[in-house]
Amino acid sequence: MSEPEPSLDPDGWTDLRALGHRMLDDMFDHIAGLRAGPVWQPMPAEARAALQGELPRAGEDLAAVYEEFRALVLPYATGNPHPGFMGWVHGGGTAVGMLAELLAGGLNANLGGRDHAPILVERQVIAWTASLLGLPASSTGLLLTGSSMANLVGVLLARTAALGPEVRRHGLGGARLAGYASTAAHGCIPRAFEIAGLGRDALRLVPTDAAGRIDCAALAEQIARDRAGGMLPFLVIGTAGSVDIGATDDLARLAALAQAQRLWFHVDGAFGALAACAPALRPLLDGIEAADSVALDFHKWAQVPYDAGCILVREPAAALATFAQSLAYLQPSARGLAGGAPWPCDIGPDLSRGFRALKVWMTLRAYGTERIGAVIAHCCAVARALAARVDAEPALERLAPVPLNIVCFRHRAPDGWDVDRFNAEIVADVQESGRAAPSTTILGGQLAIRAAIVNHRTRVADADALVDSVLETGALRLAGTPLARDRM
Amino acid sequence: MSEPEPSLDPDGWTDLRALGHRMLDDMFDHIAGLRAGPVWQPMPAEARAALQGELPRAGEDLAAVYEEFRALVLPYATGNPHPGFMGWVHGGGTAVGMLAELLAGGLNANLGGRDHAPILVERQVIAWTASLLGLPASSTGLLLTGSSMANLVGVLLARTAALGPEVRRHGLGGARLAGYASTAAHGCIPRAFEIAGLGRDALRLVPTDAAGRIDCAALAEQIARDRAGGMLPFLVIGTAGSVDIGATDDLARLAALAQAQRLWFHVDGAFGALAACAPALRPLLDGIEAADSVALDFHKWAQVPYDAGCILVREPAAALATFAQSLAYLQPSARGLAGGAPWPCDIGPDLSRGFRALKVWMTLRAYGTERIGAVIAHCCAVARALAARVDAEPALERLAPVPLNIVCFRHRAPDGWDVDRFNAEIVADVQESGRAAPSTTILGGQLAIRAAIVNHRTRVADADALVDSVLETGALRLAGTPLARDRM
Structure with a gap:
């Protein structure tokens, strides 16, 4: 057979190699120069339009495609690598992480699955995570996209533990399970209940105390009420670092309660769990070592590029009971490429899985947990400095305590003003100014400006720039000056 | 405040930049030199042991970490980029995809979520995919890890369509849903039923015809039986490219049946859907344009690096009804960084989501669907050549038709031999030889050597090398020669 050569490899590598090196240099320049640019900028309409082309049937020169990336994508990305980004809870990334992705x-x-070194790298990352949090070395786990998926896995593990592996075959039937978390739990927890078929009403949201931590007495009462009402309590979820204000539940008390009640104890430590890297913060997490499962994200405080979530599971048998399958075309063997059982597809929901372990492995190796812990401690110091600055500004008021790295505050408004709308407009103004990027949340019915300090590049000066920017924008609006964007 | 500088950026960029360029050159060399090395090789015990170190508390020189990667990881990876890899269904990757990951x-x-160019790039990729498959331009969708997740999303969408969005709040209760796929459906489909709380018994596995396609008459009978039995049929899943032999259901007939029965019509096109890029193969997929949702993977036949799955959804409202949440800390706004609603987190299960769209976007732009279609058509031609070679070898027998790119066969064995074990040992021998990497499956109770031609680098000569290797290994074993590995 005279065969055409359809390979997508180039005929010669010189041009592609040169272009690759140019890309790499550009990205180094981009990262090194982040601070000089805007945190974020809105996309011009022409750029938006240019990203709406027809399906490309013929190929194009990669250099031209790259130029489009440079013109249309690079300047208009999320902004989280910039030190002024404080919206939501995003890590900043590192050049080391970028190289690992390369x-x-x-x-x-x-x-x-299968038997190869990347699987061992992932197992090592899981073992390191268990070691960091004080779970047994025999723990298992996986890297996943993020805590949305990791918390779903936690709920599924607990479901199997409560109903037995037959739930996989027969479904939930009429089982009336009840799980517990605080009202401060992240929205991915009710979503996990929805996906798992339990419905989010099966997640009982227990009130928090003034510090934003779950009220353990109220939790115990709710469990008793549910048992009396014929429900089957099965799962307690503790939060390490709540999304709104960064509060961490009393995990040791939750662990004891879960054990006494024979409930699965899962911790959503999406960003908070890695505070274990910082010795001064580790006591906040006491009790996490007793968890049956923990969800966390390396793309937040460990600064690993997106996405790199993690589920840690104390008992490997629980993961296997929930996910292992016997499939003709995926039979492990004693030797050869099909060795290495159990495979990751037997302890989690994915079969196709990229090598996100490498960027975590290289990040932890290159920086070590002590330096990452120093970053985390510094983020909390910046947050405390920001809180102090807010407290010192008469035009501002703080809306929540600052137990970790999140500061919620707002600009005061004259009587009769819609203070929520005023603050929402300030936040959009500040974002569009490119100087800083806070986000918003609602606390006690009030819209708050929320600054989460997660980026290793963020300094006190950046927090000050946020406050300056809020004050200046607020003053302009109070003075009736047209919005910045109206003048654009 | 005199502030320490905790940033993870280097003090100077020169060394890191130089190391990055070395990594890039090494990876270009690695890809360009793939053919000269083994497809896969087992890890020596020392290398395994070296990947089991303690949690790194202090950081290390990145160059040293990279040397470990070079020594311990690079030589012992999965093998799928090599032209001799035919195990399972893995794409080969490209240097373009690697650069996109960089x-x-x-x-x-x-x-x-939020308003930035990467989201627009993903939307464009989804629009292109809809265009390729003939779904409306108004379709929505997302990139996900892979078809395991995409098929789960399809099941969840169908569940909402059947029970209404209240299922998210109240759970399944006693609903007795029934879904349908053929016995050839991939294992991630029953897993999706398990995760969704329906249980895998709620998935009715309908027999296939001799060509491995779902028996539509049997399907209609099963639906009628289930309705008569008080079940609520809600979902028909068609397969485009079955995992064992590459069969594609009659999607047009399934679409008509689903419409007549008012069932959600989902297509699992994990690898088969992209056959739409090849004009000669497109007719196999007729009917896919009528699907309510389609799952597919770009990391298979589109050669995008892992992971890059995709869910395509005809009606955006269905995705929003299943996933949209209203959360205080994730409020979209009319302008600013929090613009751009609906956000991807409102149409799928993940909140943290990496930019996997970029590698798909660059791959489709740089190669175009025609060239990818040529790769796909060539893979099928290689499979046909492999089948012809198998048919011509008296020592071999083919075990299934070859409608697409998968060839299942086995080595004949003398009477009294355990032919399954004999073939399983041959496969492990061949894998360990480094010359080729087939996998196995079970067809009609018989273990088959399975070669899936998915890699753009695989030529007829590679398929011949697989057959040669199977024949030589088989002959050695028949002659009673000690196993290759026993001599190692």
């Missing part, structure tokens, strides 16, 4: 992209490993 | 890693965008 290597992983070239290696193109699929970590669903 | 750029995405440096950009570090989170595509859970």
Whole structure:
């Protein structure tokens, strides 16, 4: 057979190699120069339109495609690598993480299963995470997209523990399960209940105390009420670092309560769990070592590029009972490429799985947990400085305590003004100014300006720039000056 | 405040930049030199042991970490980029995909939401996919890890369509849903039923015809039986490219049946859907344009690096009804960084989401669907050549038709031999030889050697090398020669 050569490899590598090196240099320049640019900027209409082309049937020169990336994508990204980004809870990324992604992209490993080094790298990352949090070395786990998925896995593990593996075959039937978390739990927890078929009403949201921590007495009462009402309590979820204000539940007390009540104890430590890297913060997490499962994200405080979530599971048998399948085309063997059982696809929901472990492995190796812990401690110091500055500004008021790295505050408004709308407009103004990027939340019915200090590049000066920007924008609006964007 | 500088950026960029360029050159060399190395090789015990160190508390020189990657990881990866890899269904990756991962890693965008260019890139990829498959331009969708997740989303969408959005609040209760797929459906489909709380018994596995396609008459009978039995049929899943032999259901007939029965019509096109890029293969997919949702993977036949799955959804309202949440800390706004609603987190299960769209966007732009279609058509031609070679070898027998790119066969064995074990040992021998990497499956109770031609680098000569290797290994075993591994 005279065969055409359809390979997507180039005929010669010189041009592609040169372009790759140019890309790499550009991205180094981009990261090194972040601080000089805007945190975020809105996309001009022409750029938006240019990203709406027809399906490309013929190929194009990669250099031209790259130029479009440079013109249309690079300047208009999320903004989270910038030190002025404080919206939501985003990590900043590092050049080390970028290089790991380069290597992983070239290696193109699929970590669903089989016997190869990338799987061992992931197992090592899981073992390190267990060690960091004080779970047994025999724990298992996986890297996933993020805590949305990791918390779903936690709910599924608890579901199996409560109903037995037959739930996989027969479904929920009429089982009336009840799980527990505080009202401060992240929205991905009720979503996990929805996906799992339990419905979010099966998640009992227990009130918090003034510090934003779950009220353990109220929790015990709710469990008793549910048992009396014929429900089957099965799961307690503790939060380490609440999304709104960064509060951490009393995990030791939750662990004891879960054990006494024979409930699965899961911790959503999406960003808070890695505070274990900082010795001064580790006591906040006391009790996490007793968890049956923990969800956390390396793309937040560990600064690993998106996405890199993690589920840690104390008992490997629980993960296998929930996910292992016996499939003709995925039979592990004693040797050869099909060795290495159990495979990750037997302890989690994915079969196709990229090598996101590499960027975590390289990040932890290159920086070590002590330096990451120093970053985390510094973020909290910046947050405290920001809170102090807010407290010192008569035009501002703080709306929540600052137990970790999140500061919620607002600009005061004259009587008769819609203070929520005023603050929402200030936040959009500040974002559009490119100087800082806070987000918003609602606390006690009031809209808050929320600054989450997660980025390793963020300094006290950046927090001050946020406050300056809020004050200046607020003053302009109070003076009736047209909005910045109206003048654009 | 005299502030320490905790940033993870280097003090100077020179060394890191130089190391990055070395990594890039090494990875180009690795990809360009793939063919000269083994497809896969087992890890020596020392290398395994070296990947089991303690949690790194202090950081290390990145160059040293990279040397470990070079020594311990790079030589012992999955093998799928190699032209001799035919196990399971893995794409080969490209240097273009690697460079896209470099750029995405440096950009570090989170595509859970907000208003930024990476989200528009993803929307464009989804629009292109809809265009390719003939779904309306108004379709929505997302990139996900892979078809395991995409099929789960399809099941969840169908569940909402059947029970209404209240299922998210109240759970399944006693609803007795029934879904339908063929016995050839991938294992991630029953897993999706398990995760969704329906239980895998709620998935009715309908027999296939001799070509491995769902028996539509049997399907209609099963639906009627279930309705008569008080079940609520809600979902028909068609397969485009079955995992064992590459069969594609009659999607047009399934679409008509689903419409007549008012069932959600989902297509699992994990690898088969992209056959739409090849004009000669497109007719196999007729009817896919009528699907309510389609799952597919770009990391398979589109050669995008892992992971890059996709869910395409005809009606955006269905996705919003299943996933949209209203959360205080994730309020979209009319302008600013929090603009751009609806956000991806409102149409899928993840909140933290990496920029996997970039590698798909760059791949489709740089190669175009025609060239990818040529790769796909060539894979099928290689499979046909492999089948012909198998048919011509007296020692081999083919075990299934070859409608697409998968060839299942086995080595004949003398009477009294355990032919399954004999073939399983041959497969492990061949894998360990480094010359080729087939996998196995079970067809009609018989273990088959399975070669899936998915890699753009695989030529007829590689398929011949697989057959040669199977024949030589088989002959050695028949002659009673000690196993290759026993001599190692």
